Amino acid sequence: MPKGTKTRTSILNQALDLSSEVGLEGLTIGRLARQAGMSKSGLYAHFGSKEELQCQVLNAAADRFTKVVLTRAFSQPRGLPRIRTMFDGWLAWGEQEFPGGCPFIAAAAEFDDRPGVVRDVLTEHIGRMLEMMARAARFAVDEGHFHPALDPDQFAYEYWALLLAHQHYCRLLRNEDTEDRTRRAFESLVARAAHPTR
Amino acid sequence: MPKGTKTRTSILNQALDLSSEVGLEGLTIGRLARQAGMSKSGLYAHFGSKEELQCQVLNAAADRFTKVVLTRAFSQPRGLPRIRTMFDGWLAWGEQEFPGGCPFIAAAAEFDDRPGVVRDVLTEHIGRMLEMMARAARFAVDEGHFHPALDPDQFAYEYWALLLAHQHYCRLLRNEDTEDRTRRAFESLVARAAHPTR
Numbered sequence: 037m038p039k040g041t042k043t044r045t046s047i048l049n050q051a052l053d054l055s056s057e058v059g060l061e062g063l064t065i066g067r068l069a070r071q072a073g074m075s076k077s078g079l080y081a082h083f084g085s086k087e088e089l090q091c092q093v094l095n096a097a098a099d100r101f102t103k104v105v106l107t108r109a110f111s112q113p114r115g116l117p118r119i120r121t122m123f124d125g126w127l128a129w130g131e132q133e134f135p136g137g138c139p140f141i142a143a144a145a146e147f148d149d150r151p152g153v154v155r156d157v158l159t160e161h162i163g164r165m166l167e168m169m170a171r172a173a174r175f176a177v178d179e180g181h182f183h184p185a186l187d188p189d190q191f192a193y194e195y196w197a198l199l200l201a202h203q204h205y206c207r208l209l210r211n212e213d214t215e216d217r218t219r220r221a222f223e224s225l226v227a228r229a230a231h232p233t234r
Numbered sequence: 235m236p237k238g239t240k241t242r243t244s245i246l247n248q249a250l251d252l253s254s255e256v257g258l259e260g261l262t263i264g265r266l267a268r269q270a271g272m273s274k275s276g277l278y279a280h281f282g283s284k285e286e287l288q289c290q291v292l293n294a295a296a297d298r299f300t301k302v303v304l305t306r307a308f309s310q311p312r313g314l315p316r317i318r319t320m321f322d323g324w325l326a327w328g329e330q331e332f333p334g335g336c337p338f339i340a341a342a343a344e345f346d347d348r349p350g351v352v353r354d355v356l357t358e359h360i361g362r363m364l365e366m367m368a369r370a371a372r373f374a375v376d377e378g379h380f381h382p383a384l385d386p387d388q389f390a391y392e393y394w395a396l397l398l399a400h401q402h403y404c405r406l407l408r409n410e411d412t413e414d415r416t417r418r419a420f421e422s423l424v425a426r427a428a429h430p431t432r
Contacts (some may be wrong), residue, residue, distance in 0.1 A: 050237045054295045057347050059343075059344070070252075080288070128392050136346075136347045137346065137347075141343065142343050144343070144402060144406045145257075145342070145343030146257070146343070147332075147406075148334075148402075148405040148406040149255050149335075149336065149405070155406075158406070159406060159407055162406065162407065163407060166407075189411075189415075190415060190418060191421070193399060193403065193415045193419065194395075194419050196399055196400070196402070197395040197396055197398060197399030197419065198395055200395060200398040200399055200402060201391060201392070201394055201395030201398055204346075204394070204398060205391065206341060207346040207347070208345070208346040208353075208356070208357060209315065209357055209360065209361060209364075213387075217387075217388060217391045220388060220394065221388070221391065221392050224426065228422065233297065
């Protein structure tokens with residue numbers, strides 16, 4: 037990696053950790069400059085504007101998601117094994133990868149009402165994740181793990197609902213049963229996907 | 235209502251609408267003063283501090299929730315009719331009652347990492363809502379609408395997951411199928427609560 041790219045990547049990773057706690061809006065150039073030991077003008081030279089920095093942070097989050105969650109999931113056979121590995125990875129992603137939980141979920145609450153380029157980048161990433169989940173469900177149908185009558189987008193919706201609830205119960209309510217509850221709900225979702233008439 | 239209480243209620247309702255869009259942290263005394271046509275010192279006289287204002291806004295949200303959602307739900311017979319009415323009310327609450335969606339869900343993302351009195355008030359309100367949902371599920375068991383083997387807290391968890399996903403799909407992704415997806419997932423949840431072996 038050339039030195040400029042390395043510096044940029046290192047700054048973005050610090051920005052990502054910081055934003056998971058203070059939000060993308062709380063991520064000011066000044067605050068990040070202090071943390072990265074750089075001047076504000078140096079940071080502006082890298083990112084141009086706060087909006088551009090916010091977009092780059094979301095892209096860095098997506099890159100890290102690919103590295104820590106997707107790569108492992110895609111090493112598994114198509115269908116249910118991959119869906120299970122992805123779910124485990126997703127839970128660990130929200131709990132262990134960041135001091136402040138999943139950066140996409142945090143950014144969603146901040147930007148759902150703010151039209152603009154940051155919101156566009158965010159919805160593109162989340163939309164892509166949901167499309168990937170629906171595709172994984174389609175593969176599971178092809179492999180005979182799920183029933184042919186399954187609606188893959190409905191599966192993705194309910195899968196996503198569990199991830200949102202998991203983060204809420206873990207991070208906000210600090211409920212000790214959370215992992216157990218989430219896994220029970222996930223097993224029920226998978227069982228219904230396999231036998232929708234049950 | 236005495237005049238002081240009236241003014242206070244009116245300010246809190248404005249603060250509540252504003253905070254659903256800009257977040258509880260974006261709700262500065264200065265911004266609220268401009269909107270309410272009051273001086274900052276006048277607002278400080280009412281609320282003392284920003285934290286106190288944030289707590290009062292959450293309490294005002296809970297009061298409004300009781301008025302527009304719970305009162306109607308509690309006019310229904312115990313058990314499934316009440317659970318259905320509550321669910322409808324909850325969807326309308328997030329979609330129609332506020333310019334920026336459910337204030338509790340918005341505040342959750344902001345305050346899950348910030349220990350303090352605002353977070354305490356928030357988790358108390360959300361915890362109470364979930365406890366209420368679990369109790370409603372217990373009543374549904376008593377009435378014979380749900381199966382005796384149902385875990386009421388698991389029901390409340392999955393119910394809450396759907397409300398979170400609904401808000402995400404509606405407000406962030408602007409997905410046109412959202413209401414249909416949420417209702418299908420809700421019917422599936424209710425059917426499983428009635429016949430857990432299915």
